[in-house]
Amino acid sequence: MRYILIGRGKMGRLLQETARAAGDQVEAAFGREDLDQLGRLGKVADVVIDFSRPEALPEICSYVRRTGTALLSGTTGYTSDQLRELQALGSAAPVLWSANFSLGVAVLARALRDVTGVLRPEFDIEVTEVHHNQKTDAPSGTAKLLVEAMDPRQELTPVYGRQGQTGRRNREEIGIHALRGGTVAGTHTVHFFGPDEELEFTHRAASRQIFVNGALRVARLLPGRANGIYDLENILFGE
Secondary structure (H helix, E strand, C coil), X not given: CEEEEECCCHHHHHHHHHHHHCCCEEEEEECCCCHXXXXXXXXXXXXXXXXXXXXXXXXXXXXXXXXXXXXXXXXXXXXHHHHHHHHHHXXXXXXXXXXXXXXXXXXXXXXXXXXHHHHCCCCEEEEEEEECCCCCCCCCHHHHHHHHHHCCCCCCEEECCCCCCCCCCCCCEEEEEEEECCCCCCEEEEEEEECCEEEEEEEECCCCHHHHHHHHHHHCCCCCCCCEEECHHHHHHCC
């Protein structure tokens, strides 16, 4: 496989090391200071892998539209307009965006979809996510992914933390809480609080390597697919 990598942070460096160790070719790797050079490249790779920042999106979109190169993106913090721009790229190439490339999180999201249909509305749902003190966005993209799995029609009202005299909890709300500290790679817990019983689902990432392994596994499956927007369920479960 041949890759173009966008992002030179911890994830970008780990992606580069892991890809090369597997015998794949990293044709180019760009950071924010030299991303403009992407526009000078032709189609030199099978997949563009983007783990950078939302402001890199215009350059990436331009390149993908010009070359038709498949795109795998794990960048979080996009606005709704930016997500629509990313999804529009499906007309030019196979595009996969996910807030989390852990295989365990993909399975968790699928399970939560089924479980929520059984437990609601008798059970209240709260989500907590914990990350290292360098993370810049909150709530995490993974927390949003899990909420979307449980509430695809957006019928619940997100409540981001609580303070003061908030009144009784509304049964149509879903609490989402972000904790930041230390070097935590990522812990996500979904709490179901019912009458006289509680149920929790937790995923813990021990390191960023799980996200890298998942991203590279899925990246190998993108080239050759029809243009369009894909998600992990499309790829992993054949849906």
